[in-house]
Amino acid sequence: MARPTVATPEFVAEAQEIVDALNRDLIAAEVEGRAGEVPPQRINSLFRSAHSLKGISGMFGLDLVSGLAHEMESVLDGMRLGKVRLDAKALDVLFACVERFGVLIAAAGGNGGEAAQPTEQDIAGLVTQLKQVTAGGTPSGADELSSLVQLKDEVLGVLTEYEEHRLRDNLAHGRKLYMLQTTFELSSFDVGLAEIDAAVSKIGEVITKLPSSKTGEPGTLAFDIMIGTDASEKAVVAALGDEKITVVPIARSGGGKAPEAAAEPVGAAAAGDGGEAAAHDETAALKSVSRTVRVDIRRLDRLMNLVGELGLTKMALERIGVEIRRKQGFTELAADLHKENRNFERRLAELQAGIMEVRMVPMAGLFERMVRIGRKMGRELGREIRIEVTGEATELDKLIVEDLADPLMHLIRNAIDHGIESPDERKSAGKDPEGTVRLTAAARGNHVVVEVSDDGRGIDIAKTLEAAVARGLVAAERAPELSRREIFGLLFLPGFSTRTEVSEYSGRGVGLDVVKTKIADLYGVIDVESKPREGTRVTVTLPITLAIIPALVVNVAGRTYAVPLNNVQETLAVDRAAVRTIERREVISVRGATVPITDLRSVFQLAGKGRPEVSFAVIVGVGHSRLALVVDELVGQQDIVIKSLGRRLRGVPGIAGAAELGNQQTILVIDVVQIFNELSVGRDEIEGGA
Amino acid sequence: MQKLMVVDDSGAMRSLIASILGDFPDLEVVEAANGFEALKLLPRAAIDLLVLDLNMPGLSGLEVLSFVKKSPDLAKTRVLIVTTAGREEDRRRAISLGADDYVTTPFEPDALVAAVRRLLGVGG
Incomplete structure (x- = not known):
């Protein structure tokens, strides 16, 4: 039997979680490092993550990940043992490693996307950098612990190298050591230990927890917990607030007498009658290994489809009811x-x-990734930036969160590259040389609003117009007539870029038009607001899920279609007389703005019945552009589950998929984005602007 | 029927080890996701062999091991340590605390099977 070389989904999910944890801890360490000292728990947590990643990726055949994690583990081990310093340079290398892990693991899970895969040389380069960080360290001195502190060898012998270091470090800082002796019921000792952890973390740190089997009471567990703190014995007792915990000071060598009790837990008082309770939940405990399950999101999609079908059954039953009542x-x-x-x-x-609810995930993971990327971009572009994140607990459909990564990264890239000025430029403008990029998320009913804002130079309206005219995106004589909103809209047109030089981040030939399309694919709307010298804010409004969407059902030439409600801004009755023609395009006025109008009849080349006297316009918005779709009748609003089309219909332009209505009727769901692309309305709207 | 408990905070590793040992005759494999669960289950599950990861949050493998080796009731429970290359110091401590054997990740499935066979006294 050979080692598995295939990454299982469980492995990939777990490895990604570890990478997220590494990222979280690195970001926290950076903040803590700036404020003073990175706490040892943080470094230990980083170490443990690197260690776990190395272990599992080695077993699942990801040798590049395993090799890099191994080197990272050594560096972090040196740091947690006080031999290597965690400075800004080391942080940079660690961040770079975590980024590579992310890419490699995504690729192993089949989600590589367009991200460039790190090469072996690339990894070898990082390994070398890590080795340099380690080499810069200094070995710590090592007096025999037994000569420093009066603890029995059976206690000292159980300490890991790290715990030993923490013990030494506490001694070196002149902190007091105590042994907390307590007995828990077996069924709840983890809760008890967690409570002690929490209480101790306020006054010092837990150095080690030693399970002691000395008490013979069945169904109980006795512990000796060694802590280091500046607090007095009295203060420790008060902080713990539990009389069942015995606090025994541990004496240093060369003074005082060794506390005999240190390895002799009392515990009798706490033994209690836990035996029965413990026996009672034995079966449960044997079964419950973990309280969470990971589920492939496709399974949830299947369940959602079933719910959609049950919805149809419900409507059929209702129809039968109505029929019975009628007859x-x-x-x-x-x-x-x-x-x-x-x-x-x-x-x-x-x-x-x-x-x-199960599909919903907080945006925190995505935001952390963005912070990491933004940080790296800022460094490489020579900007001093602070990235502030709020609302990361806001929840969104997991699939949307995943698809949001690319456009969001692009927006942050833009904020840093185009928005934030160089430190010198900022200083002379009287601003803090450190620029701020804010990433926020907030729930608004069935939508989530994500904002990327910066305190940079803002969008230069004159330059934007100039560039748009130069690229033929807007007629020169029209330029003076455009509103601010319309000018910002120009930024989202294909081929627009105000920069001539190419930087790694902004000169890739893709621009905000791609962002717009990707957001629109998620039925989202994007908006820009900017003030010169004060900054720019890009607002993305997204539905919380795509699994089931509300739609507007309409009739055109005797056929029924559904328009996703997320794209619909308003509906209105159209008078033929109100339709004007500007530059060979039909337009109507909607609240003073000029909006191109197109008949779905012509989009889908429907012949059949003639147009009724009164028709309706459905005003749809994609990103920054709007379009009026003419329909014959508005049927009503309904939740639909979109199903992909069969082979026969796939590739029909303007159709996103099919959905079923209650009367067994299959209707087509209109792909508003595609219709926009077919008609290139964005451009026409600007040109036709009044 | 002998009983084996895999203690590892990595679900992927637990699944992998359980699947490697899946063909073992007359062996029940119990899983524990951390040291806490292991300590809760150990006194009542009559475990013959503990396959123990050393690097776990909360209670480390060494802490679990020291508990097992101090408990008279668990005198018959053998402990197989899963260590990672490069952590020789931890392995040395585990052996000095009474671990019966160890495997080092990444290990070949055969190496794990052989170690388990030896400790359980099954076949050649």
Whole structure:
């Protein structure tokens, strides 16, 4: 049997979690390092993550990850043992490692995307850098611990190298050492230990927890917990606030007598009658290994589809009820059916909400990645930046969060590269040389608003117009007529860029137009606001999920379509007389703004029945542009589960997928983004602006 | 039927070890996700062999090991340590605390099977 060389989904998920944890800890360490000292727990946590990553990636055949993690572990081991300093340069190297891990693991999981894969040389380079960090360290002196502190060898012998170091470090800082002796019921000792951890962390640190088997009480566990603190014995007792915990001072060698009790826990008082309770939950404990499960999101999609189908069944039942009432009047059975249908509807809504809840993840992980990337970009572009994050607990559908990474990265890139000025420029403008980029998320009903803002130079309206004219994106004579909003809209047109020089981050030929498209794919809307010299704010409004979406059902030429409500801004009745033609395009006025108008009849080349007297316009928005779609009839609003099309219809322009209505009727869901692209409306809207 | 407990905070590692030992005759594999769970289960699960990761949050493998070796009730429980290359110091301590054997990651499945076979006294 050979080692598995295939990364299992479980491995990938776990490895990604470790990378996220590394990232979180590095960001925290950077902040803590600036404020003073990085706490030992932080470095130990980093060490443990690197160690775990090395272990599992080695077993699952990711040798590049394992090799790099090994070197990272050595560096962090040196740091937690006080031999190597965690300075800014070391942090940079560690951040670079974590970034490579992310890419390599994503690729192993089949989610590599467009990110360039690190080469072996690339990894070897990082290994060398890590080795240099280690080499810069100094070995710490090592007196025999038994000559420093009066602890029995059986205690000292159990300490890991790290715990030994923490013990030495506490001694070196002149802190007092205590042994906390306590006995827990077996069924809840982890809770008890966590409480002690929390209490001790306020006054010092836990150096080691030694399970002691000396008490023979069945169903109980006795512990000796060694702590280091500046607090007096009295203060420690007060901080613990639990009389069942015996606090025994540990004497230093060369003075005082060795506390006999240190390895002789009392514990009798706490033994209690936990035995029965412990036996009671034995079966449960044997089964419960972990309280969380990881689920492939496709399974949730399947469940969501089933909910959608149950929704159809519900509607069919309702229709039958209506039919019965129509034919036989409101009989008792009809009333019962009606009542049960209402029950069914409520439960179904709960089921749907329950599945939705499982799909939701906080944005924290994504934001952390963004902070890391932004930090790296700032450094490479010679900007001093601080990235502030708020609302990272806001939850969003996991699939949306994943698809948001690219556009968000682009927006941050823009803020740093185009927005934030160089430190000198900022100083002469009377600003803090350190620029700020803010990343925020907030829930607004069924939407989440994500903002990227900076306190940089703002968007230069004149330059933007000039560039747009130069690139033929707007006619020169129209330029003076454009509103601020329309000018900002120019930034999202394909091929727009105000920079001539190419930097690694902003000169890749993709611009905000790609961001707009990606956001639009998520049924999101993007908006820009900017003030000269004060900064720019980009607002992205997204639906919280794509699994089930509200849609506007419309009729055109006797056929039924659904328009995702996220794209719909408003609907209005259109009078043929109000339609004007500007530069060979039909437009209408919507609250003073000129919006291109197009008939879905012509988009889908529908012949059939003629247009009714009164038609309606559905005003749809994608990113920054708007378009009026002419339909014959507005049927109503309905939640739909989009299904992908069969082979026959795939590739039909303007159609995103199919959905079913209650009467077994399959309707097509309009892909508003594609219609925009087909008609290139964004450009026309600007040109037709009034 | 002999009982083996895998203690590792990595679910992927637990699954991997459990699957490697899946073909073992007459062996029940119990999993524990950390030292706490291990200590809760050990006194009542009659475990013959503990496969113990040293690097775990909360309670380390060494702490679990010292508990096992101090408990008279667990005198018959053998402990196989899973260490990682480069952590020889921890391994040395584990052996001095009474660990019965160790495997070093990344290990070949055969190495784990052989160690488990030896400690459980199964076959050649």
